[in-house]
Amino acid sequence: MLLGGVCLWMAVSARLVQVQGVDHLRYVERAKAQHQRQRVLSARRGKILDREGRELALDVASVSFYSHPADVRDRDGAARHFARLSGRSVEDVHKLLTPDRSFVYLLRQTREEDLESIRAQRFQGIFEQPTVRRFYPYGSLAGQLLGFTNVDNEGREGVELALDELLSERPGVARSFIDNRGRTLHDRSQATEPAQHGASVHLTIDAVIQGILEEELVRAVTVSEAESALGIITDPRTGDILALGSVPVFDPNNPGASPAGHRRNRLVTDPFEPGSTLKTITMAAVLDRRPTVADTSVFCEQGLMELATGDTLRDTKAHGWLTAAEVMSNSSNIGMVKIARTLNRGEFYESLRAFGFGTRTGTGLPAESSGLLHQARDWSERSLATIAIGQEISVTAVQLVQAFGAIANGGVLMAPRLLAEVRDTEGRRLRETKPQRVRRVVSERTATRLQQMLRGVVEDGTGRRAAIGGIDVAGKTGTAQRALPGGGGYAKDEYVSSFVGFLPATGEARYLCLIVVENPRVGKYGGTVAAPAFRQVMERVLSLEGSPKFPSAESALASAPSMAEQIPDLRGLSPRGAKTQASRRGLMLRLEGEGELIIAQSHTPSHLAGGLAGVIVCRLGKAEDVLPLVSLRDVPLRQAVLMRKLGARRQLVALAP
Incomplete structure (x- = not known):
């Protein structure tokens, strides 16, 4: 009896020790959970705006759907429905709805067009959660520059990633207490943590100029049947980047619809051999150190010269004696090499480094490359x-x-300069980035001589197609063989065609623009492929006064995305050709039917293709099938010629104006 009492006392004592000591904190937390409630206070990620205050990226209201799987009655129906909307397999969604899970997300940041269909199903155990999603009002405009965010609103590429720390928000928490009767009590000692909204960043780019640049890049790719193109416009007085983009484009509203290569900002990540555009820097280095070269002439060997290494150097045309200015305007390889030899390796290398080659420019954009410039001691003969x-x-x-x-x-x-300033939600300026002078690289006299030479390139040389009536333009063409990856030589019949110029040519230049067209199939020289694109871009930029302003973000949200304006006419093209044209615009195809040509297509990238934005639905058929559906007067000539080869000869008279 006594022994039993002792055992009982020891058991009770041990339990008291456990409750009051070991498990004390656990019971305290349980009590708090029963009487304390907390509510998450939503916060907004900062906006990205252009130099005029146009909203390029902002948060908008959205809805996510989550589930307590044990409470779901119709798992099969829910799995089928959410699989269709999310792009996952029915089996994968079914696994998410396993009853032993306590909480799962079924769909994040739901599209507006899908909300009603989900609500109409009234799935038990599936609930809505108000949230936000990132929205890019102008669709693919500046897509590679802006980047995108993930479902948690975290920056993943572009400016969204580079400035994520400034843009990021921090949700707050509001705490309250519940008494035994369920009444809410407020304890001031339990401080509420306020939500912290992200700061808004103002970029130096101008959305209107950006739109012009991208449209003309698309035109250049289409006309030259090129693989891709890129361009950039700056204000050389301040270093401000006014526009920066590449084609194919991608829409950051739906980044998963585009391959990684289309999302990458290749203007900072992908170096290339510049070809003859670099002759300008070579000439600058020489004239600054050997100014008398400007007044001398060199013999250009009638277009063919053998180097001491046994390599042969060629010009596109045979030239005899040329002045330094004529070497530039004719883009003579032989003349430029002879002029460059007035420098030694160390001098030339120092000049190239002074101009910024071989080092990052400091844009702050992710994965910026420093390019490739070997040290002079590693140069070959x-x-x-x-x-x-x-x-x-x-x-x-x-x-x-x-x-x-x-x-x-x-x-x-x-x-x-890409980042102009940072402001908080009240509009107060938190940071300002002013134009930064790096260093003087050549004398003002040398720069003036180069400006005159580059003006001659446009007036009388290889850059004549960049000329603009009434404006003095300075610039340089470039045509480079495309280097193979890993430095293994050059690709056969593949070129990088470029033109870089500024205006006005002398005095205070206001605009500088580079156009690069990669692997063109129609034409190959920078003067015939890239220079016309430069001219068209600059003519439109100069005529901006009085142009309509971009719509506000609110009106853009209510209207169709800008991608709809980029839909190419694919009728009459082969499936392969249609895919190429669509890819250049950041679009995808869904082919239906059988045949050798596209005979019909949707006119907007729509939900007809399973809800995936950026998809064009195309129907295949025979050449004779397309003719009753479309007037050949409206079909591009190249497509009509293809149709003729496939048996549509008798209708080609419709092409006559």
């Missing part, structure tokens, strides 16, 4: 000659524009 004409060196588009900006800016190199 032929390096000085090949680098002088833009080979054996690789540069990014931003580096090349920065270097040319120094010529346009009287010899002073400016840092590229």
Whole structure:
């Protein structure tokens, strides 16, 4: 009896020790949970705006759907419905709805057009959660520059990633207490944590100029049947980036619809051999150190010269004696190499480094490349000659524009400026980024001489197609063989065609623009492929006064996305050709039927293809099937010719104006 009492006492004591000591904190937390409630206070990610205050990226209201799987009655129906909307398999969604799970998300950031269909199902155990999603009002405009966010609103590429710390929000918490009767009590000692909204960032780009640049890049790719194109416009006086983009484009509202290569900002990540555009920097280096070269002539060997290494150097045309200015305007490889040889390796290398080659420009954008410029001690016997004409060196588009900006800016190199300022939600300025002078790279006299030479390139040389009536334009063409990955030589019949220029040619230049067209199939020279695109871009930029303003973000939200304006006419094309044209615009195809040609298509990237934005539905058929559906007067000539080859000869008279 006594022993039993002792055992009972020991058991009770042990339980008291456990409750009051070991489990004390657990019971305290349980009590708090029963009487304390907390509510998450939503916060907004900061906006991204252009230099005029146009909203390029902002948060908008959205809805997510979650589930307590144990409470779901119709698992099969729910799995089928959410699989269709989310793009996952029915089996994967079914696994999410396993009853032993306590909480799962079924669909995040639901599209407006899908909300009603979900609500109409009234699935038991599936609930709505108000949330936000990132919205890009202008669709694919500046997509590679802006980047995108994930479902948790975290920056993943572009400006969204580079400035994520500034843009990021922090949700708050509101706490309250419940008494035994369920009444809410407020304890001031339990401080509410306020929500912290992200700051808004104002960029230097102008959305109108950005739109012009992208439209003309699409035109250049289409006309030259090129693989891709990229371009950048700056103000050389300040280094401000006014527009920056590449084609194919992608829509950050639906980044998963585009391959990774289309999302990458290749103007900072992908270096290329600049070809003859670099002759401008070579000439600048020579004239600044050997100014008398400007008044001398060199013999250009009638277009063919053998180097000491046994390599043969060629010009596109045979030239005899040329002045330094004529070497530039005719883009003579032989003449430029002879001029470059007035420098030694160390001098040339120092000049290239001073212009910013071989080092990052400091844009702050993710994965910026420094390009490739070997140190002078590692140069081979032929390096000085090949680098002088833009080979054996690789540069990014931003580096090349920065270097040319120094010529346009009287010899002073400016840092590229993308971020103008940062403001809080009340509009108070938190940070301002002012134009930054990096260094003087050549004398003002040398810069003036180069400006005159580059003006001659446009007036009398290879850049004549960049000329603009009434405006003095300075610029340089470039045509480079496309280097194989890993430095293994050059691709056969593949070129990188470029033109970089500024205006006005002398005095205070206001605009500088680079156009690069990659692997064109119609034409290959920078003067015939890229120079016309430069002219069209600059003519439109100069005529902006009085142009309609972009719509507000609110009206853009209510209207169709801008991608709808980029739908190519694919009728009459082969499936392969149609896919190429669509890909250049960041679009995808869904082919229906059988045949060798596209005979019909949807006119907007719509939900007809399973809700995936950026998809064009195309119907295949025979050549004779397309003719009753479309007038050949409206079909591009190249497509009509293809149709003729496939048996549509008798209707080609409709092409006559």
